[in-house]
Amino acid sequence: QVQLQESGPGLVKPSQTLSLTCSVSGGSISSGSYYWSWIRQPAGKGLEWIGRFYTSGSTNYNPSLKSRVTISVDTSKNQFSLQLTSVTAADTAVYYCARVDFWGGHGDSWGQGTLVTVSS
Amino acid sequence: DIQMTQSPSSLSASVRDRVTITCRASQSIRSYLNWYQQKPGKAPKLLIYAASSLQSGVPSRFSGSGSGTDFTLTISSLQAEDFATYYCQQSFSTPMTFGPGTKVDIK
Numbered sequence: 001q002v003q004l005q006e007s008g009p010g011l012v013k014p015s016q017t018l019s020l021t022c023s024v025s026g027g028s029i030s031s032g033s034y035y036w037s038w039i040r041q042p043a044g045k046g047l048e049w050i051g052r053f054y055t056s057g058s059t060n061y062n063p064s065l066k067s068r069v070t071i072s073v074d075t076s077k078n079q080f081s082l083q084l085t086s087v088t089a090a091d092t093a094v095y096y097c098a099r100v101d102f103w104g105g106h107g108d109s110w111g112q113g114t115l116v117t118v119s120s
Numbered sequence: 121d122i123q124m125t126q127s128p129s130s131l132s133a134s135v136r137d138r139v140t141i142t143c144r145a146s147q148s149i150r151s152y153l154n155w156y157q158q159k160p161g162k163a164p165k166l167l168i169y170a171a172s173s174l175q176s177g178v179p180s181r182f183s184g185s186g187s188g189t190d191f192t193l194t195i196s197s198l199q200a201e202d203f204a205t206y207y208c209q210q211s212f213s214t215p216m217t218f219g220p221g222t223k224v225d226i227k
Binding site (some may be wrong): 046047048049052060061062063064096100101104105106107108110111112113 | 121152154156162163164165166169170175207209211212214215216217218219220221
């Protein structure tokens with residue numbers, strides 16, 4: 001059974017870059033059957049889709065974040081990463097990584113989530 | 121972007137009640153509609169995908185229906201472990217968008 005685990009700094013200063021990694025075990029990130037995605041959730045609020053990566057190298061990002069977001073993959077480590085530049089307090093949230101079915105677009109496996117706080 | 125709405129935003133129910141949550145999309149999403157359950161401090165858990173397909177391991181008291189713009193999640197007999205927040209999500213087009221959630225709590 002696939003498992004995902006987010007890691008990275010829990011505190012980022014305003015205007016700096018948020019960097020998170022999702023480690024995947026029990027399945028290959030090179031599988032053509034899935035996208036690999038990031039989703040976030042501010043405290044007490046709903047879920048926001050950040051973007052996704054496919055093994056072909058294609059990416060899709062939320063237009064609301066597009067100019068600041070990069071999702072990349074390290075197949076040798078079976079990991080994928082999120083970088084979000086020029087962060088503000090509005091980027092404070094729990095960040096989840098997820099495996100998303102290529103055909104249906106549903107997230108069938110999620111990491112436990114990691115809280116990132118943007119504060120000086 | 122496709123906008124997703126849910127109703128009600130919250131509801132109170134008792135164990136063994138039948139519960140229905142509605143989700144509406146701002147345009148047709150065919151059957152690209154998924155339902156998730158989220159408990160406090162936990163990641164969302166997939167319940168239903170493609171509007172009506174039950175995810176493996178999810179109890180059969182959960183069911184989904186609908187297509188186009190209007191969808192429903194039904195819990196046929198609410199159990200204690202079902203008290204949570206439920207989100208719908210469209211996967212028809214990017215950016216994938218979620219509904220605002222429906223919180224189900226104990227009456």
